[in-house]
Structures are given as structure tokens and as C-alpha cells.
Amino acid sequence: MDKKQALEKLRDRFGDRLVETGAARAAHGRDEGGYDGPAPDAVFYAENAHEVADAVKICARHRLPVIPFGAGTSLEGHVTAPKGGLSIDLSRMNRILALHAADLDVRVEAGVTRQQLNAWLHDQGLFFPVDPGAECTLGGMVATRASGTNAVRYGTMREQVLTLEVVTATGEIIETGTRARKSAAGYDLTHLFVGSEGTLGIVTEMTLKLYGLPEKLMAGVCRFPSLSAAIQTVITTIQSGLPVARIELLDELSVRAVNRHSGMAHVEAPTLFLEFHGSPKAVDEQVESFHAIASEYGGSAPEFASKQEDINRLWHARHQLYYATRAMAGGKHVCTTDVCVPISRLGDCILETRADFDAAGIFGTMVGHVGDGNFHTIIAADPHDPVEMQRAEDLKEKMAHRAIEMGGTVTGEHGIGSGKRKFLEAERGASLALMRQVKAALDPFGIMNPGKVVMTDDRDDQPCSGRH
Ligand SMILES: Cc1cc2nc3c(=O)[nH]c(=O)nc-3n(C[C@H](O)[C@H](O)[C@H](O)COP(=O)(O)OP(=O)(O)OC[C@H]3O[C@@H](n4cnc5c(N)ncnc54)[C@H](O)[C@@H]3O)c2cc1C
Incomplete structure (x- = not known):
């Protein structure tokens, strides 16, 4: 690697958009999961795919590592630079390029965020469903194969991407597919890049599927006497084919954290946050069927929010749970991990994990996109107490191995990064x-x-x- 020469060439080509200050480098070598560095040698703020390609060509010639960067909200040490190198920040590539409303698809640059896209789409009566709990870029979401609360109904990023423009590791610009809804032409390169975490190429543009805003939407909460009762309700709901749009589990501690952080007043008990989409008749039927299932397991009558602002508040509070737990952890180091198992094993997996936490005396909230068998723990440990830090690490390991033994995966959505x-x-x-x-x-x-x-x-x- 000839770092010096590579950086000189990058400076000549990109001028002051190649930033080498300590602050910029540090900000691009850390993520939201607590992985902090090593930092890259420089950050390049790209404005189009040709610039990305030129930067990659220079790096390839001099064997300088390239780390694509969206918003840095990933959680498993995805953006650290163990060998230094160039962080290519795509956040300035944030144009929405073309809407094909009749085909329900949109072409965007990689730096567009999901919130930006949805705000832009709202007046068109359309929306993009994948909603990780952070303000992240669609490029980062493709790269981590992200999902969120809506995945149980609409699928993950894997299901939403029709085609990608990618700068390859040698600096070529390629298109991986077409706007057609399906294709049997050749290897599926699109889905090879989805979830590749910046290790195979850099996504610069993408065409994504869109959906019509539902005619009717109902969102609310349902409380349960135990974690097990809430989980059984989820499993039965999914097994009975009820097309619930969101079904999120919060354990008692999570509800307490949400109440404190977001000024809410939910009863502190295992709770499902729910949403139903469809025609008025379909939604009413779904709610009725869900209520019948929940009652079997001792659930309360679902309480629904009537105003849009209350619905937004509910989901905002849910998305803030990571920060809510951090606030409640009183200065301890907080990290989150996720696993995903076949739905029939979800109950065992969550309850055994909860028992491990209690036995280890570790503070942690449990929350999940449980409709697709995916749940998270948000674990707190004192960074000055190596024994507690090790116990927290052991819990994460145990959770990962349990998920594998149950036929599941060590990560349903956060990805592998360096941490997993x-x-x-x-x-x-x-x-x-x-x-x-x-x-x-x-x-x-x-x-x-x-x-x-x-x-x-x-x-x-x-x-x-x-x-x-
Ligand atoms: C509070 C909180 C809640 C979260 N909730 C969820 C959740 O519900 N579901 C979920 O899936 N995730 C969740 N996440 C994790 C995170 O938001 C996602 O992983 C997100 O997809 C990362 O996007 P980003 O733009 O921040 O990417 P970054 O963190 O910048 O990068 C992530 C990875 O993608 C690569 N990358 C970034 N952009 C590109 C590109 N254009 N081309 C190629 N590679 C690229 C990077 O090199 C890196 O490996 C959450 C995070 C936080 C902090």
C-alpha cells in the first residue's frame, strides 16, 4: 500500500472535499453501537458516481482501503478502519431522481434517508416501508440488508430493491438489474450486493419498490400478564395468517424506559405495539381477530390511538428505545444485539435469554420485531467493571449460539460488521x-x-x- 501517494492523488483530484482533520476522521471511524475507531486516514464527501469511481480507482491502484459511509448508525463495527484508508461519505448524494408512480417505484441516490424519501412521497399517496430506528441512508440500508417494524408485512430491504448502480472494487460503474418486477436473466447480482456491508462495492443509486398509503390504519397497544403470554399471542397471530403490519414486543423494562424517555404513561407490563393496514372493513376484521387471539392469552383489549400525531408519537417512542435504555442505564456502556429464529422457537429463545440476563444480574431491555422472529436485547454494563463487561459479552455470545441451535441466525438485521x-x-x-x-x-x-x-x-x- 502506498498511502502517501494515494492521498496526494486524492487531494489533487478532489480538493477540499477530501477532509483529513482529526474530527472528521474520528466521526467516520465510529458507529452508534459503541465501536470507536480505528479512524480512516481521510474522508471524501462524494457528489456523484463518477467521483466515487475515480476515488476507488486511485485507491485500487495504491491498495488503499475504501470504507463506504452513509450515516454511521450501524451497530457492529461496520465503519471502523482497521487498516486506515479512505472513508467515502455518500450523504451528499441525496437526490431523488425519478418517480414512476404507475409502476410503484422510485430511483434515488444512495445518500437519501428513508425519512427524506417518505416526506417527499407523502403527497403522492405513496410510502417506502423499511424503517430502521435511526435516521440512516438508503445506501447504508441496502448494504446492511436492513429491516424494521414494518418488515413483518412488507419485507426487508432485500424485498424492496429492484436494481442497483454500483461502483465495483476496481472502479467500474455497473447496473445490476432492471425496473422489471422479476427477472430470470443471469446471476442475481442485485441481491449479492444487498447485505454486503460495503465489502464488495459501493452502491451509488438504486430503484426501490413503493406502496400505496393504506386506506385505513390503526395503531395501538395491548398489554399482557407475562412475557410468555405476549409471545404466544404473536406466534398465534402469525401462524393464523393475520396480515398485521407491525407487531412489536416490549418487555416491562422497555415500557418503563419508553415512559421515562418519551413522556408516555403506558402500564408497565409486557406490551405489544401494533398496527393494522387495509380497507376499513379489512382493518376492522384484523383488529377483531387479533383481539380474540390476545384474549385467549389474557391480553388487555387493544387500545388504539385516534389521531395521527398520537400514532407518530407511539412509533417515535418505540424507535427511541435504544436511547431510552441508555438514559435509564445511568452512564453504563450500552450495546444492542439482535438474533432471529423461526417463529415457533421465538418463545423459547426470548424466555431463555431473559433467564440468562436475570441469572447474570445484568440490566437489559428486550424488544423485538417479533412478527418475523427477530428480537433485540439492549444491554448495559459498567465500562470500569471488566467482570460485568465480560458477563455482558458472554450473554451476547450465548444468545448468538442459541439462535443458531434453534435454526436461526446471529443477526436478523444489524449485520455482521466486525463485531459478529x-x-x-x-x-x-x-x-x-x-x-x-x-x-x-x-x-x-x-x-x-x-x-x-x-x-x-x-x-x-x-x-x-x-x-x-
Ligand atoms: C437507535 C437505532 C435503531 C436501529 N434500528 C434498526 C432497525 O430497526 N433495523 C435495522 O435493520 N437496523 C437498525 N439500526 C442499525 C442501522 O440504522 C442500520 O444498519 C442502517 O441500515 C445503517 O445505515 P447507515 O446509513 O447509517 O450506514 P452506515 O452505518 O454508514 O454503514 C453501514 C454499513 O454499510 C456500508 N455502506 C454504507 N453506505 C453504503 C453504500 N452506499 N454502498 C455500499 N456500502 C455502504 C458501510 O461501509 C457499513 O459497512 C438501528 C440503529 C440505531 C442507532
């Missing part, structure tokens, strides 16, 4: 070797976000060098 790399082999076994071959084929110089997802070989922890 150690579990990938246990989950994916021999197919990890094939992943490494894909990585080596698409990133021949090993420059794309090194140290994340897979290691191409043992030398991956060494400084980048042209291996091919």
Missing part, C-alpha cells in the same frame, strides 16, 4: 469458504471495507497489499 464475524462460521459452516471466494473475485485487491463480514484469508488482518 466470529459467529459467521458457526452459522454458515462450509459456505463461508464460498463467500470468501466471492469476496476475492469481486474485490481482487482486498481494499473494500477490510476486516468486515468475511476475511479472505489469514493475511486479511495484515495491512492491505495487492494479493493478486
Whole structure:
């Protein structure tokens, strides 16, 4: 790697949009999950795909690592720069390029955020459903295969992407698909890049599916006498094919955190936050069916918000749970982890995890996009107490291995980054070797976000060098 020469060329080409201050570098080497550095050597604020391609070509020539950066809200050490390199910040590429309302799709640049897109779409009667709890870019969401509270009804990013414009690891600009809703033409490169966490290429534009705003929407809460009763209600709801739009579990501690942080007054008990979409008749039927199921398990009558602002407040509070737990943790270090299991195993997985927390004496909230078997723990530990920090780490490990044993995955939505790399082999076994071959084929110089997802070989922890 010839870092000095690469940085000189990048400075010549991009002028003051190549920023090398300590503050910019530090801000681009940390994420919201508490992974803090190492920082990249420089940050480049790209404005279009051709600039991204030129930057990647310079980096490839000099074997300088490239770390794509959206909003830095990822949680598993995705944007750290273990070998230094160039962070390419795509947040200025935030144009909405074309709306095809008749086809229900939209073309956007990678730096557009989901909130920006939905605010823009609202007057068209359309919306984009994937809603991670942070203000993140759609490029970052493609890269992490993100999902959120609506995934149970509309699917994850994997289901929403029709085609991507990608700058490859050698600096070519390619389009991976078309606007057609389905295609049987060749390998599915689009979905190879979805979830690749910046390790195979840089997404610069994308075409996404859209949905009509539902004619009727009802959102509210339903309380339960126990965690187990709430989980059983979710499992029965999903197994009976009820097309619920959102069904989010909050344990008692989560409800307390939400009440304190967002000024709400929910009864502190295991609670489901719910939303139903459809025609007025369909929504009424869904609510009725759900109520019947919940009653079987001792659930309260669902309480629905009547005004849009109350509905927004409810979901905003849910999305703020990470920060709400952090506030309640009294200065302790807080981290979050997620797993996803087949729905029939959800009850065992959550209850066994809760028992582990109680046995370890660790403070943590449990919350989940439980309709698709996905749940999170938000764990607090004292950074000055190595024993407690280790216990928290052990809990995360146990949760990951339990999910694998139950036929699930170590992450339903946050991704692997560097933090969960150690579990990938246990989950994916021999197919990890094939992943490494894909990585080596698409990133021949090993420059794309090194140290994340897979290691191409043992030398991956060494400084980048042209291996091919
Ligand atoms: C409070 C909170 C709640 C959250 N809730 C959810 C949730 O419900 N569901 C969920 O899925 N996630 C959730 N997240 C995690 C996070 O918001 C998502 O992972 C999100 O998709 C990251 O987007 P970003 O723009 O911040 O990407 P970054 O953090 O900047 O980057 C993430 C990864 O993607 C790569 N990358 C970024 N942009 C590109 C690009 N254009 N091309 C190629 N690679 C790129 C980066 O190199 C990195 O590996 C939450 C995070 C927080 C802090």
C-alpha cells in the first residue's frame, strides 16, 4: 500500500472535499453501537458516481482501503478502519431522481434517508416501508440488508430493491438489474450486493419498490400478564395468517424506559405495539381477530390511538428505545444485539435469554420485531467493571449460539460488521469458504471495507497489499 501517494492523488483530484482533520476522521471511524475507531486516514464527501469511481480507482491502484459511509448508525463495527484508508461519505448524494408512480417505484441516490424519501412521497399517496430506528441512508440500508417494524408485512430491504448502480472494487460503474418486477436473466447480482456491508462495492443509486398509503390504519397497544403470554399471542397471530403490519414486543423494562424517555404513561407490563393496514372493513376484521387471539392469552383489549400525531408519537417512542435504555442505564456502556429464529422457537429463545440476563444480574431491555422472529436485547454494563463487561459479552455470545441451535441466525438485521464475524462460521459452516471466494473475485485487491463480514484469508488482518 502506498498511502502517501494515494492521498496526494486524492487531494489533487478532489480538493477540499477530501477532509483529513482529526474530527472528521474520528466521526467516520465510529458507529452508534459503541465501536470507536480505528479512524480512516481521510474522508471524501462524494457528489456523484463518477467521483466515487475515480476515488476507488486511485485507491485500487495504491491498495488503499475504501470504507463506504452513509450515516454511521450501524451497530457492529461496520465503519471502523482497521487498516486506515479512505472513508467515502455518500450523504451528499441525496437526490431523488425519478418517480414512476404507475409502476410503484422510485430511483434515488444512495445518500437519501428513508425519512427524506417518505416526506417527499407523502403527497403522492405513496410510502417506502423499511424503517430502521435511526435516521440512516438508503445506501447504508441496502448494504446492511436492513429491516424494521414494518418488515413483518412488507419485507426487508432485500424485498424492496429492484436494481442497483454500483461502483465495483476496481472502479467500474455497473447496473445490476432492471425496473422489471422479476427477472430470470443471469446471476442475481442485485441481491449479492444487498447485505454486503460495503465489502464488495459501493452502491451509488438504486430503484426501490413503493406502496400505496393504506386506506385505513390503526395503531395501538395491548398489554399482557407475562412475557410468555405476549409471545404466544404473536406466534398465534402469525401462524393464523393475520396480515398485521407491525407487531412489536416490549418487555416491562422497555415500557418503563419508553415512559421515562418519551413522556408516555403506558402500564408497565409486557406490551405489544401494533398496527393494522387495509380497507376499513379489512382493518376492522384484523383488529377483531387479533383481539380474540390476545384474549385467549389474557391480553388487555387493544387500545388504539385516534389521531395521527398520537400514532407518530407511539412509533417515535418505540424507535427511541435504544436511547431510552441508555438514559435509564445511568452512564453504563450500552450495546444492542439482535438474533432471529423461526417463529415457533421465538418463545423459547426470548424466555431463555431473559433467564440468562436475570441469572447474570445484568440490566437489559428486550424488544423485538417479533412478527418475523427477530428480537433485540439492549444491554448495559459498567465500562470500569471488566467482570460485568465480560458477563455482558458472554450473554451476547450465548444468545448468538442459541439462535443458531434453534435454526436461526446471529443477526436478523444489524449485520455482521466486525463485531459478529466470529459467529459467521458457526452459522454458515462450509459456505463461508464460498463467500470468501466471492469476496476475492469481486474485490481482487482486498481494499473494500477490510476486516468486515468475511476475511479472505489469514493475511486479511495484515495491512492491505495487492494479493493478486
Ligand atoms: C437507535 C437505532 C435503531 C436501529 N434500528 C434498526 C432497525 O430497526 N433495523 C435495522 O435493520 N437496523 C437498525 N439500526 C442499525 C442501522 O440504522 C442500520 O444498519 C442502517 O441500515 C445503517 O445505515 P447507515 O446509513 O447509517 O450506514 P452506515 O452505518 O454508514 O454503514 C453501514 C454499513 O454499510 C456500508 N455502506 C454504507 N453506505 C453504503 C453504500 N452506499 N454502498 C455500499 N456500502 C455502504 C458501510 O461501509 C457499513 O459497512 C438501528 C440503529 C440505531 C442507532
